[in-house]
Amino acid sequence: MAEIVVYVADQCPKCNILKIKLNNKGIKYQEKIASKEEIDDILKTTNIMSLPILKIDDKYLDFTEANNWVNEQK
Numbered sequence: 001m002a003e004i005v006v007y008v009a010d011q012c013p014k015c016n017i018l019k020i021k022l023n024n025k026g027i028k029y030q031e032k033i034a035s036k037e038e039i040d041d042i043l044k045t046t047n048i049m050s051l052p053i054l055k056i057d058d059k060y061l062d063f064t065e066a067n068n069w070v071n072e073q074k
Contacts, residue, residue, distance in 0.1 A: 007034040007042070007053040014063050015052040021070045 006022065006029050008015035022029050032038075034051060042053060046060045054066035061069055 001028075002056050004029040005055040006031050007038065007051060007055065008032070009034060009051045012051055014050075018052045018054065018063065018066055018070070021067065025070055025073050027070065027073060 004022075004027065006015070006018060008019070008031060010033070019029075019031065034053070039051075039053075042048060042060060048060055048062045050063070052063055052066065054061040054069065056069070
C-alpha cells in the first residue's frame with residue numbers, strides 16, 4: 001500500500017475539501033501541518049505553489065491533481 005501524506009495549513013478550505021474526499025473514499029492518509037521548511041523543500045523539486053499537497057510515496061500532487069487522483073480511486 002502506498003504511503004499517503006496530506007500537507008495542510010490551518011483554516012485552509014481546499015485542504016479541508018481534499019481531506020473530506022479522501023475520508024469519503026476510505027483512503028488512509030497521514031495529515032501533516034506543513035512547516036515553511038517542508039514547503040520550501042517541496043518547492044525546490046516541484047512546481048506546486050500552494051497547499052494542500054498530496055504526497056503518494058515519492059510523488060507530489062497539487063490540489064487539482066490530488067482531486068483527480070482521489071476521483072479515480074475505487
